[in-house]
Amino acid sequence: MTTAHAASPALAGLRPFHGLPVVETAGLRREPGSPRPVFDQDVWDLTGLADAPVVMTAHRKILDFTAITNPRWRQVAREYLMARMAPLHPDVAILPQAFRFPLNPNSLWSELRHLALWFNHLTSVGITTLSQVCQRHCDVYLAAASRSATNPDRLLSPATTVARIRIPQFLSLYAEILSDCYQTGFSPWPGRSADEVTGYVRSDENRVLPVPDTLLRPLLANCLYLLETIGPLLAAEAAEARAADEHEIASRRGLLIREIDGLREAIERRRKTRTSAPRATKSTVTQRLKNGWSPSDPLLHMSWHPLVVEAAGAMGHRRDLETLRPELEQWVSECGLEQPWCRNAAQVPRHDDGTPVPWTLPMARHQLDATVHAVTSAAYFLTSALSGMRASELVELTSGCRQQEKRPGGAARYRLVSRRIKSEAFGGTEDAWVITEDVHRAIATAEALTGAAPGERLFAKASNNSNSRYTALRSWVNGEYGLRLGLDPIPDGPVNPRALRRTLAMTIAQRPHGLMAVKLHLKHVSVATAEGYAARPGGHQAAFAAEVAAEEEAEHLRLTVAAYEDYQRGILPSGQGARDLIAAFKAVDQALERHDAGPVTVIDDRRVERVLKVKAKTLHVGVGNYCWFSDPGKALCLKLAGTPNAAEPLMGLCDSARCPQATHHPQHRQIWADHVENTQSVFLGNPRLSKPERARAQAAFDRAARIVAEIDTAEHADEEPVHDA
Template sequence: MTTALASGPRQSVFAGLDICREAGLALPDGTHRPVFEDDRWDFTAVIGLPNQMSKVSRRFDFTTITNPRWRVIAKEQITAMLAPRHEAVMPLPRAYRTPLHLLTASGRLAELTRFLNWLTVQGVTSLGEVDAGRCEGYLAHRRYLLDEDGQVVGERSPGTRRAAAQSVVDLVNHRELFSVDRVPEDLRPWGGAAPSVVAEMPCGVGQNKTPPVADTVLQPLLAAARYLVDTLGPHAIDLITQVREADRKWSHRLGDHVFTSTLPEKEIAQLLADYERRGEPLPLAAEHTIRDRLAADGSPEDPLIRISLGLLARQAGFTQFWRKWIPHLRERIEATLAIVGAEKPFGRNASVVDRAVGDGAIAWTLPLDRLEAIAVVGIVRTAAIALLAAVSGMRSSELMELEVGSCRPPEHYGPGLVRYRLASKLIKGQQLGGLADEWVVIEPAYRAAQLLEQLHDNPENGVPLLGRFAFDVRYTWFRNWVNGPAAQRLGLAPIPEAPVSLRALRRTLAIELAYRPGGLLAAKLHLKHIATATTEGYASRPGGAQAELLAEVNKHEAERNLDLVWAEFRNYLQGIMPAGPGARELTEFFAHIDGKLTTGEAGPPKTQRSDREVLNLVTKRAQALHLGAANYCWFTDPSRALCLKLAGTPHADRPLAGMCDSARCPQATHHPCHRPVWAEHAAQTTTFLGSLGPTRKTERARLQADLHRALAVLDSIDTATHQNEE
């Protein structure tokens, strides 16, 4: 069926339209406003765009569409997506009713451009020639990855396939809007199925495909990040100050130098005399400069090949050091070199710091050239970003919205009670411009943000603190530095090669909080403080981004509890019994589930024939499970909780883990996984008892009671285990 317009091409309904005004996008006064007829729409200056959005995504370039006629179609479709309330768009039955974000529209334009250019390559000159077969062909084209020989070597993600199908469906949905060309009226690609169905996208309900960071990677990553922030951070501030001061005085662009080709013998001699008087080594050139000199037939035996002669010239007041000066000044420079030597200009006489492994002290850095100094500062910045992301749970978009001045003044509520806040914006799911939000964080995250402010090139309030950055690239540099000689001399453990993303760090934090008190975060940070800060952030702003993180934590916590109860029920079936004051009650509960316990005239026990039935029965008990450092707390009856009785709050809805005495609480149980904790406690208590003098009778009595309690718990765990073995 032909789709040629009966009366030929007509004028577009969007002719002369101000795109930003129609889409409700604000621009600063005096900024060029994109008009429909423009082949390039520049939205760079739109007010409220997130820092996460790249500059490329803010520029819509229609000239990349090969067929000039189809550029008008692309403009009409993108305009309809940005301004669905336009009088020409609202009557369309399948048009969008909610304006798309500029970032989404940019992605739609990119995929539409691919489709239209693919049609051109296939020899199609009119959209009327598009049929179901060509739609299938384009989907297959976007589905498979081909090598240089045209052989299939892989398959693209469902998201890519969905975007390909969506570009075709959008052409059908906006057909009546197009002025120069249209797809056939009876075209129903893929039988009218939704693009997600065509792409075979899995259902996203209840799924999170982002894997957490592996323990073997997380531990050295956190250790290195904290060491760089806490130990090297202050020295990095001094280092970047040295670089900025040197740039101000000796840079080609910023210094006040005189251009001359006349030999300044007197000035250079005076400069060298000053070096000798101070005993300061001459500056070494950068490694890449030395390589270039050697490649240009320079002699490795020449002592001046490694000296930064250009820096000497600028320090003497001249723009550059001419090669023709070398024969006249060689003897004088070599004489000074023999007296004071040569070193890289930055990081000299570096301060001494403790090594990460605690086996002594060492200078925090070796001398560096300018590029190396800037690189080290960049590594410290990346460490601060990684630490901030790992212990705060902020999304990448929220990190990029941080500004200089985002560190709110600490709020003091008493001795040792301080609340730290970071101001940012919630971008995901919000209108253009985002929603102002605050994160309650722990002190290490707050210090990392402060360090980022101090390392900033322009530390003025309101300036983006981080702006848009590629964390995967920065992390690769960070890992290479940690695994290199500079970090190894500081005693840092190497980081295994594995991908780490901000999204993975957020999910890792959620899982670690849900599975507390274990986990590698607890080994390096006060995990309880992170959980408290997250909860306080939720209570402070119930609709904020931190509430979403806490919801994710609670979901993981529910899954963890169900898995633990299920595992203990399986242990019960295998004869591995719990120990502790609450062991009998838990055993009776498992016996009831297993159908071995009958009460009164309830009739024969019911046999559970499937795991699903058992999981349904243990779900309620799983909701009452709370993890302690050395026990499981089955918080089914607050009136029986020993911790609440000791605290005088018998009606609380959660146990007080800090006051737990699991050896006496009737709702606490001990399991084989808790034995190492009690064994370590018993060994430490025995060591302390052996070190007490004869006059420390009160302390000895208290420790002796602790030791008896620990040994009793160990004995009960071992007894339950031995019964199973017998």
């Protein structure tokens, strides 16, 4: 990672992002009328990002650079983050080691936190400019960053530390545009990645533990019961509660004198029908006692305001209550007090033995809200367990996301439309998940419980934290409500969408062709990811790996035969390895001629493949070339990497214009032609390009143009290819 840095941009007066709007410069969309942060501000307010996913919570949209003590480094932090967000900016695109993909805005908050840790550490040890930083300071920071801030005796995991170590290294990649940078030629921990520095070993193995069956069974059984039996009844009460809220909001006026008689009649009707008076909440009673109410007052525990709102559409005051006290006391003494919600609950069968019981006892409003949250959380976890959706995808579900498709024979297919957030561009990509009918009904119940308008998110209002949802659901099921309904207690243990997704993957993978089903259903990027989820080191996984290897071998043989047939037609390869490849093809001709009396004209395809099979085993396919890896000692990539005895080439380090085992063929021409055009327009056409960078770009342009010319001129079998020394 060592690089020769240019002179400090601060001295050169370079301020590439001065005065630019942050969101627009990064190529993002902003909601009309929302805050418009400018680069030079110490606080970037990104609350107006139009495509922000739910997982990008409110605090992650406020980037406060004042957390960095040194004002000089606040500017550096802004420059670095802006460069990461806008890699196509003219001053960033020409940086040779800069990242070419934009940083996801959801990661900005974490990156700023790590920048603050690094810069504030330097301030604490007396460093005032990055040019003073040496490797000793980096090693001291590593020791500090590896330990917990609250408990210095506790070492952090390498996975946590590696994120803190990357920042000092990444700053060296952007030295040319930073207003303060390291001394020329310095890079923290040169030649070592952050993983190597911290000892972090990455693995494809999925370490998330599946949910044990002893926990999963009662969880799913209780969720189904709550959604199918309790959900519809609870949804009706929730709808009435929302209507009451709207009525109360519209009733912010005082009770008129002429309305007293009407309110007196309403109280009398309730008394005659033996309707209990509504009970006040504990907080209301506590407040009344603080305001001087007598503990023996017969109206102390009666809720007064809901009655006035319902009967008169107004808000009653204490003086109105005193006016109607005789009627109210008679009502309370004859009919008693009862919680206002879920009265006269319908009978439902208990979950354990089917005995009919009221689905609930009368509830206070906060108890009703808690029950709605618990049953909505049941829909959340049932959907997670049976669909395998990630938490980021669950919270993107909206009212109206359900789709139903009639299939031939009368069957139906159900889908949920959400957005894939992980590994996608900022804002995600709309996608659909095939689900069971149980999930379809669960989402319908969640829509009814929340009263969400079409397009409004279902699981993001109350809490999008799966841990708090699980705690609420488990507490409700294991508490007095679940006990009355005969629900199975849910044992202690971690339950979250990641664990449920892993459990579903392992269940599907146990079926025939399950590994591919896991990949498709869970929308994994690769089968390797599905293998990690399914924990299948053998069986279908081994069979699939063997199939891939066989297909790869067959494709390499096909490409080798195609190159041989081009050679026969006079279309020669080019490149440093062309001479050896042509010699190998001539040897093939000779081998075939020994088996035929006449000239080589019509030869059986199988025989050609058998003769070329050994050569095909040396083929490795590059982006713009073929590598015939027959001699590791000749491989330029292995020499550059210092691993001359490797068994395979390092295609990521391939310089096919100089490697003696690389060849170019007609199918590679377009790749190199595009490289010529892009280098010409993006780099050589950029007037801001420095002389060293222009020289490097010109060399790349010349090399690509030469490769294109060689491919074009390699036309006849009797001509030797021309190479540059």
